[in-house]
Amino acid sequence: MAKEGILIIGHGSKLNYNRDIMELHAKRLKEKGFKNVYIGFNETSAPLIEETLERMVKDGVDVIYALPLFIASGVHLTEDIPGKLGIPPNSSGGVAEICGKKVTVKYASPIGDDPRITEILAEKIAKLK
Secondary structure, eight states: OOOEEEEEEEOOOSSHHHHHHHHHHHHHHHHTTOOSEEEEESSSSSSBHHHHHHHHHHTTOOEEEEEEOOSSOOHIIIIIHHHHHTSOTTOSEEEEEETTEEEEEEEOOOSTTOHHHHHHHHHHHHHHO
16 A cells, blocks of 8 residues: 655745744644645755655655645746656646655645635635724
8 A cells, every 4th residue: 555645835935934834734734634744845945845755755655745835826836846846847746756766746736726715815804804
């Protein structure tokens, strides 16, 4: 049976708040029963995506669910991050070779068009009134 892992991908920042939010979401997924949850950053922050992928493979993960914690798609999501994941640009996944091991990567879309985001925005407006 394949060992699955979740990679939450963030942009990265010089400020710690970005990392704190990523770790919070990883913790919440674990609390919901998800196992093998990792974080990785496109740039600036550590660990970088490539470092996290190596760790995941060393931990025995065979299937990676890569979840970008981004609002909208752009060059990072369509080209940069797929390249770091070892999958084709503009794709939703594929088979990548990481540390000499072939793993399946399933790449999610950004969260921006999810209607629940609109509900969150509406709640924030209500709090400001």
